[in-house]
Amino acid sequence: MSQAGAVKAKADATASVFARSRPRYGELVIRASLVIAALITVLTTVGIVFALASETISFLGEVPLHDFLFGTTWSPLFEPPSYGVIPLVTGTLLTTAIGMIVGIPLGVGSAIYLSEYATSRTRKFFKPILETLAGVPTVVFGYFALTVVTPWLRKIGIEVDAFNALSGGLVIGILIVPTIASISEDALSAVPQGLREASFGLGAGRFQTSLRVVVPAAFSGIIASIVLGASRAIGETMVVLLAAGQRPNLTLDVREPVETMATFIAATGKGDIPTGSLDYKTIFAVGALLFVMTFILNIISTWVVNRYREEYE
Amino acid sequence: MSPAHDDSTGTSTMDADANTPSPSHEPVHMQTPALNEHMTPKPEAAEKIFELTDVSVRYSGKLAVKDVTVGIGTKQITALIGASGCGKSTLLRCLNRMNDLIPGATVDGSVKYRGQDLYASNVDPVQVRKRIGMVFQKPNPFPKSIYDNIAFGPRVLGMNKDRNLDEIVENALTRASLWDEVKDRLDESAIGMSGGQQQRLCIARTIATNPQVILMDEPCSALDPISTSRIEDLMNELKEQFTIVVVTHNMQQAARVSDMTAYFTVEVAEDDKRYGRLVEFAETETIFTNPSDQRTEDYVTGKVG
Known part of the structure; x- marks a missing residue:
């Protein structure tokens, strides 16, 4: 074996002590599923806020905000409501x-x-x-x-x-x-x-x-x-x-x-x-x-x- | 000279008062004239404030310390030394019924304070602790301001009704030689202080309630040498007015500060259970230079432990 080859082999041996033998798929999967779990919680909240907001804005298009917040009679199903x-x-x-x-x-x-x-x-x-x-x-x-x-x-x-x-x-x-x-x-x-x-x-x-x-x-x-x-x-x-x-x-x-x-x-x-x-x-x-x-x-x-x-x- | 004091309510006579007990203190705090006329009384001869006879403590039936008979002198420092598990902290906690807080702890024998049995059925442990204060191993200031830490005891005991609280606080901090360091930040949280300052604060907090006795459970074990030496100086000043009982792992500390020393050891019973026993109780000088028991000598000379 040439001297250069021996040095290279030694360098590889040193590197292998800390080198990752193979990608850690298990860890990636766990990490991804945790991120997804967190995201679902956040997205649900955002979705609820969005649904509430869009219908509320549409409601306020028909009923003035002032009447809604400060009116003292609640009878939406009566005539006149x-x-x-x-x-x-x-x-x-x-x-x-x-x-x-x-x-x-x-x-x-x-x-x-x-x-x-x-x-x-x-x-x-x-x-x-x-x-x-x-x-x-x-x-x-x-x-x-x-x-x-x-x-x-x-x-x-x-x-x-x-x-x-x-x-x-x-x-x-x-x-x-x-x-x-x-x-x-x-x-x-x-x-x-x-x-x-x-x-x-x-x-x-x-x-x-x-x-x-x-x-x-x-x-x-x-x-x-x-x-x-x-x-x-x-x-x-x-x-x-x-x-x-x-x-x-x-x-x-x-x-x-x-x-x-x-x-x-x-x-x-x-x-x-x-x-x-x-x-x-x-x-x-x-x-x-x-x-x-x-x-x-x-x-x-x-x-x-x-x-x-x-x-x- | 008028001290800068945020909470001061008008002029006061704090300076005149700072280093001497005020006349309103209980008479027992006054210097006994007879004592001053003598040359230097032998520590052994001091009047006894605690008399313990055959005291054994058990935790849920398990023996922790057995048959201790000892008398603790008034206005001196008594050190309890010995290896871990020898029952010295357990014994200390009998002196103000702190062991009551541990479920399953039982005390046999008699613990007399000024002739009164502390474990008699009509004794209220809260009243006991008003007169016998305690400083702990780990500094445990309340998560409150420096001022409120000192004022806690006087407020709880209703002492502020006849004395100005500011005065009590300044007086206590001065006697714990902490006043100059903290006088400009009395309203800051005590949690921000260094460990040594916290421990002196805890001592000041105890002084503020005007106890007769201060029990110290390894007060310096969490501190650096400089803070330790400040606390030892403090202990020497405080014994003018208070009786101090200190548990310590540090033999040099016992030798430096105490008048009397009790050496405890761990004994192993036939069934392999371990418990503490008092080996020797004598003047500190005797314990460290001429002990009568071989085990004491081995311990203080560093052969064991």
Whole structure:
């Protein structure tokens, strides 16, 4: 063998230590499928926004934006029709507000109990139960509101209508407890034990430690859980459809029936309105408004989290 | 001289007050005149603040440290040394009932603080920890501003009702020799400080609640030598007013700062379970120069461990 050949062979041998023996097809396939999975999620969202926007623009071509946003009568199927969305918005906000009043204290309270007070045995018992509650279909909650909560409200002396905002709102509150409790509990448990020890070491009691150290440190997670709960409450359909009725009612009286935006969409969508008609487009216009409301909620929560978060690392 | 202080509410007498305990402190903080009249009292002879008799600690039934009998002197530094797993941190955590936070931890024997059994059924551990503060191995400042870290204890204990909070904060930071470094950024997060500063902040935070005793669980093990030496200086200043019990892995540290030293070792039971035992408790000088137990001598001279 010539000297040049020997040198070349040696160089090849050195290169082969790090050289890729063959293309890694498996890795390429995995990578491609992950990209596709991510793209499908993004494209679906874009598609929803696009569908909402195009029908909404077409709707606003026939109904002025001002009449839609600020009108106080919602009667799209009557003659002459009226497209003021305010009653649907107040109906939604009313049931959501009741839901949050119930859901935040119960959810955050059970999270604090589970994370700060419960023994590990109690925690192992309660958490699965809480998560099972999250798995109960909302239609079951709806009938629970209609057939249990409403009669119960009457029994304790609250003169509610057969369909009423209070019953729907209360049950929405119970419905979002698992969401709030589960995410808040994760955030509280993630707070380093050292912070609790520091607080106890300074003579703080368990309640002071929870409220002044652990909750502030987990604040961003708790806010995230509340926003998620609120989004669920705003978009909740079956419970309010069954318990709160379908009357677009501009009222703050929780004993009366109300119609929410989601209820309107569901009830009208299952009716026999022709595609492309103005009634059909109202569904999209209300849907778009619902989307904008949840979107604003998310922006506000991001701001709140960044403003008040206490980073512990 | 008037210190720059963002949160200062008007003129105060902070400077006059900064390095000396204010008259409103509990009487026990005052210097005992009798003590000053003596030459230099032997550390051994100091009045005992803790009396431990046959203390054993178990975690879920598993023995961690067995039959410790020891007395800890007032206003001196007692070091607990020994190899890992010898139960020294466990024992330290008995002194302010910090072990209560660990599920399954049980304490046998008697732990007396000023003659009072800390584990009596009518004792509230929260009240115990108000008087016996703790500094931990890893600096654990709250994710709050420097000011709020110091103010936390006084606020929780309601101390700010009769004293100006700003004054308490400045006083504590000054005594932890941290004031000059942080006085212009009291509203910044404590998380941005260096490890050594964080640990001094944690000491200042404990001082602010005016405890009788400060327990330190390896306070310098996460720090560089310069920060360590600052903390040791601090400990020497603080023992004028506080009783300090320190757990340390660093024998030189024990030799440098402590008056009394307890040496612990790991024993292996017949069933191969390991637990800690106290081998020797004596004046630090004795432990390091003339120990009475061969195991102590092997440890302090570096033959084992």
